[in-house]
Amino acid sequence: MKKIPVLLFIFSLFFVTESFSDTLVLSSKLKVDYPNPVLISHTENTLIIKYENWSFLHNIVNPKEIYHTIDLTGLEKDFILSIFEQKTNSNFPEWLNALSREQAKEFGVTSSNVLRRKINLSEIIGVYDKKRNSGYLYVFDETKIHHFVIYGSEEKYNLLVSYIKER
Amino acid sequence: MDLYDRDNLKAFLVTLFGNQANNWPMSEKMFNLTFELVSESSACSSAMAFVPRPIPYGQTPFKWLAKEVRSKFLKRLKNDKEHYVICLKAAAYRMVGKFQMASQGV
Numbered sequence: 001m002k003k004i005p006v007l008l009f010i011f012s013l014f015f016v017t018e019s020f021s022d023t024l025v026l027s028s029k030l031k032v033d034y035p036n037p038v039l040i041s042h043t044e045n046t047l048i049i050k051y052e053n054w055s056f057l058h059n060i061v062n063p064k065e066i067y068h069t070i071d072l073t074g075l076e077k078d079f080i081l082s083i084f085e086q087k088t089n090s091n092f093p094e095w096l097n098a099l100s101r102e103q104a105k106e107f108g109v110t111s112s113n114v115l116r117r118k119i120n121l122s123e124i125i126g127v128y129d130k131k132r133n134s135g136y137l138y139v140f141d142e143t144k145i146h147h148f149v150i151y152g153s154e155e156k157y158n159l160l161v162s163y164i165k166e167r
Numbered sequence: 168m169d170l171y172d173r174d175n176l177k178a179f180l181v182t183l184f185g186n187q188a189n190n191w192p193m194s195e196k197m198f199n200l201t202f203e204l205v206s207e208s209s210a211c212s213s214a215m216a217f218v219p220r221p222i223p224y225g226q227t228p229f230k231w232l233a234k235e236v237r238s239k240f241l242k243r244l245k246n247d248k249e250h251y252v253i254c255l256k257a258a259a260y261r262m263v264g265k266f267q268m269a270s271q272g273v
Contacts, residue, residue: 041271044187046264050273057264067256068185102257149264
């Protein structure tokens with residue numbers, strides 16, 4: 001009989017650990033609820049959330065910093081969409097369409113592996129590259145473009161997508 | 168890495184990634200990521216011309232390559248950095264997160 005409270009206590013600890021999570025607020029309408037990481041680190045512009053066997057990174061897309069030598073101000077949304085849609089944008093100069101194709105190749109984009117999801121007015125677009133065990137996600141909210149990179153399995157990539165929610 | 172190699176690596180990474188690379192430690196890990204970045208890009212093969220490949224499984228480029236080869240590789244990257252910025256920019260954007268993690272030691 002004495003063992004029952006002990007077992008209940010152990011069970012409750014397990015439950016608490018599993019359900020505990022932190023929240024990253026993306027905007028007044030969007031958030032990411034993620035499980036407790038091993039560590040969190042921050043560079044000048046990127047938040048790193050690290051787990052035992054996977055990590056994800058978040059930053060806000062700065063059109064002047066996607067490519068250090070190219071200023072994409074005003075074109076950033078169309079450019080990012082063009083990477084995933086793999087269509088020539090007639091408003092782009094040819095070199096920018098070529099760069100979009102090159103980036104699609106680097107991300108491992110194919111005609112069948114692009115994820116698109118809507119959360120109210122926000123849109124998520126992304127891809128998981130099985131060859132490199134990496135995923136690339138963009139969230140277009142009303143004012144900003146959020147960029148997530150995941151280093152880990154496809155299962156974790158799908159989990160990260162599911163963590164992005166309405167507030 | 169000696170001071171000369173570190174300077175060459177930093178000059179290359181700053182040209183490729185901008186000012187953020189000024190704060191990155193020029194470590195063995197940074198060298199290995201740079202090697203991975205360049206070696207995976209067929210458009211940028213000139214720096215790889217004198218590098219013995221393939222790297223044996225389980226070995227890191229830094230440990231596998233002789234000091235002289237590492238130095239030549241880094242010198243080539245620094246001297247031709249404008250060329251590499253053009254041919255590596257898409258791969259660099261894909262990999263910048265790995266460099267940022269390495270810079271934080273995570």
